[in-house]
Amino acid sequence: MWSGNFKGAIGSLRANKGRSLLTMLGIIIGISSVVTVVSLGEGLKSQVTGQINQLGSNVITIRSGKLVGNGSGISGINLLAFLSTSTLTDKDVQAISKLPSVNSVVPLDFVGSSASSDKRQLDNIFVVGTSSKMADLLHKKVAYGSFFESDDSTNKVVIGSSIAEELFGELNPVGHSLKVSGATFVVQGVLEPSSGGLLSVAQTDFNSAVFMPLKNARSLTNGRTNILQILAKSNSDQLDIAVNDIFAALQKTHDGQTDFTVLKQYELLGIAGNIVNTITRFISGIAAISLLVGGIGIMDIMLVSVSERTREIGVRKAIGATNRQILNQFLIEGLALTLGGGIIGVIVSLIINGLLRIYTSLQPAVTIQIFVIAVGVSMAVGIIFSVTPALKAARKNPIDALRNE
Amino acid sequence: MALIELKEVSKLYGFGDATVLALDEVVLSIEKGEFVAVMGPSGSGKTTLMNVIGLLDRPTHGSYLLDGRNVARRRPNQQARVRRDRIGFVFQSYNLLARLSVLENVALPLAYKGMTPVRRQKRASDILELVGLRDREYFMPRQLSGGQAQRVAIARALINKPSIIIADEPTGNLDSTDSKVVMELLADIHRQGNTILLVTHNPELTRYANRVIYMHDGMIVGDEQTAIGNMAKGARRTHYQKRKVTDDDIAEGVSALMRDVPGKELSAKARKPRPRAKHKKRSAKRLASHRLKAGSRQRREKTRK
Numbered sequence: 001m002w003s004g005n006f007k008g009a010i011g012s013l014r015a016n017k018g019r020s021l022l023t024m025l026g027i028i029i030g031i032s033s034v035v036t037v038v039s040l041g042e043g044l045k046s047q048v049t050g051q052i053n054q055l056g057s058n059v060i061t062i063r064s065g066k067l068v069g070n071g072s073g074i075s076g077i078n079l080l081a082f083l084s085t086s087t088l089t090d091k092d093v094q095a096i097s098k099l100p101s102v103n104s105v106v107p108l109d110f111v112g113s114s115a116s117s118d119k120r121q122l123d124n125i126f127v128v129g130t131s132s133k134m135a136d137l138l139h140k141k142v143a144y145g146s147f148f149e150s151d152d153s154t155n156k157v158v159i160g161s162s163i164a165e166e167l168f169g170e171l172n173p174v175g176h177s178l179k180v181s182g183a184t185f186v187v188q189g190v191l192e193p194s195s196g197g198l199l200s201v202a203q204t205d206f207n208s209a210v211f212m213p214l215k216n217a218r219s220l221t222n223g224r225t226n227i228l229q230i231l232a233k234s235n236s237d238q239l240d241i242a243v244n245d246i247f248a249a250l251q252k253t254h255d256g257q258t259d260f261t262v263l264k265q266y267e268l269l270g271i272a273g274n275i276v277n278t279i280t281r282f283i284s285g286i287a288a289i290s291l292l293v294g295g296i297g298i299m300d301i302m303l304v305s306v307s308e309r310t311r312e313i314g315v316r317k318a319i320g321a322t323n324r325q326i327l328n329q330f331l332i333e334g335l336a337l338t339l340g341g342g343i344i345g346v347i348v349s350l351i352i353n354g355l356l357r358i359y360t361s362l363q364p365a366v367t368i369q370i371f372v373i374a375v376g377v378s379m380a381v382g383i384i385f386s387v388t389p390a391l392k393a394a395r396k397n398p399i400d401a402l403r404n405e
Numbered sequence: 406m407a408l409i410e411l412k413e414v415s416k417l418y419g420f421g422d423a424t425v426l427a428l429d430e431v432v433l434s435i436e437k438g439e440f441v442a443v444m445g446p447s448g449s450g451k452t453t454l455m456n457v458i459g460l461l462d463r464p465t466h467g468s469y470l471l472d473g474r475n476v477a478r479r480r481p482n483q484q485a486r487v488r489r490d491r492i493g494f495v496f497q498s499y500n501l502l503a504r505l506s507v508l509e510n511v512a513l514p515l516a517y518k519g520m521t522p523v524r525r526q527k528r529a530s531d532i533l534e535l536v537g538l539r540d541r542e543y544f545m546p547r548q549l550s551g552g553q554a555q556r557v558a559i560a561r562a563l564i565n566k567p568s569i570i571i572a573d574e575p576t577g578n579l580d581s582t583d584s585k586v587v588m589e590l591l592a593d594i595h596r597q598g599n600t601i602l603l604v605t606h607n608p609e610l611t612r613y614a615n616r617v618i619y620m621h622d623g624m625i626v627g628d629e630q631t632a633i634g635n636m637a638k639g640a641r642r643t644h645y646q647k648r649k650v651t652d653d654d655i656a657e658g659v660s661a662l663m664r665d666v667p668g669k670e671l672s673a674k675a676r677k678p679r680p681r682a683k684h685k686k687r688s689a690k691r692l693a694s695h696r697l698k699a700g701s702r703q704r705r706e707k708t709r710k
Contacts, residue, residue, distance in 0.1 A: 318494050320514050
């Protein structure tokens, strides 16, 4: 019965090819935009996750400012942390480095600046003040040269791959000099390009950063002593102990105030994921409106179809179709319409995703789940918006329907 | 026990002053195996009677027993099942579904019964063999001639082995050759023991029937048993109703032409009064013979009641 109905539905949709296709268009647009947005969100999430995971699971991030709430939701990150003066200092770094459960500590400070070589000038770069252990802790590979070995004030810097490309072009920059905010430095190493993302660990793109010892970075900013972020690595299986130790140690140096945040990697991950989720939900909510509009289009066309085929309904009833069977016929027709639209929509979104992968740095991730949900939603739209027309068809009086020309 | 028993079945349309009495306390019983032709002018209630018997319409009053069970007050879905299993329809305009092939059209009632596709197509194929259209199975309805389309429709009506086949002017859209083929087919089906109810305007077709019912203004005004092969006597009269104009008529003028227009009393007044029908409870048979003599005027008196 069902398969027969389905065949019949496809037959009657094919009888009005142009109309069916136009009606499906609403569903196609709705489904493809929702699927694209969701898979973009998924892609973003896995990009961020990948970046954070690069650090290793036993890296602890210490940030200035207190987390609002319990660390979930968009309010979890203090977005103003960059603007306000950080509360972290050298004392904190030293206190943490003394802890037995902590393997290594790296302070990070960010200074916006400009850089120039003999040939070219670059504005808007980041200077990252850090220590020699950073490359090790962040698993950063050095492509040419080496990372600086000493934290003492030397004039050595390590640069990111895109800076190297833009300032020195084809040249191997190792050994060349570089001016940052007027002071001259010698390039000692170039980092391998890392996958840039919107939400990288330090919310900066390491490819366009200049790394130098913390003291040098400070001299660029006239001796500001605060540190924006501290990364600590715990001994392999002492992550929780280390977090507690760090918390206790910092509270001591901060005179009992909790104006800092200690985050494990997966907590950071959760925050990033939450942000992406919120944005994804918001945009796909907007895209879902087109699905609603598409559904209304389906209802419209189904109503037209029912009144066009009044006579057919009359004949079917005369030869013994029950109301339910007529209802099913039209429900399945609406279902076929939206199911077709859903499947085409998924295919369209796959094409869009492919194009995004090729032409942008976005990496949309497509999962079976998204497909199942998309097809399910389109089927639901089909059923919901076909109920009224199908009921109208089912309730037609057989003689009136037969008399209809 | 009769196959079909209508007991004082009435059907009203509309409300208030606009009420139309389409069936007026019709009493009718049809035995299994009868071939009943129903005749009467347009608006006499033939089609309404067919719709009531075919369970497409509900009578306003009265009861309808099909095979001894009262079906007039059943719920729509139950009536649909009765239509599916016990009643076959043949329409004037064939009413085949244009998007389905001949085979699918014939098999459709079985689909509503829930039979599997293979079995129902096999059966449909057998029935098409019976009406001589086996080789047209995969044609679409628009590729068929009128006669072929009507035979397909008959095949569709037959497929559920119905108790009764209702044919509402099945030859109305056909030329005489196709009409003959279709009527011979119906006669064939009748010979195999089926009950057939045929609405027609063509008195020639009463030759196929063994009983002819005349209707007027929602009432059965005549009921005549005829031998198959003979044209019904009453039908012959209806035949000549589209009349030759005689010299007398010309002399009488317009009033003569109005004689056969229902509801107009001109002709009745023009002639001298004849004895009125005595009472309502005459046998149908007697009424019929009476009417045949009395002509159209008699009918009008009955209508006035």
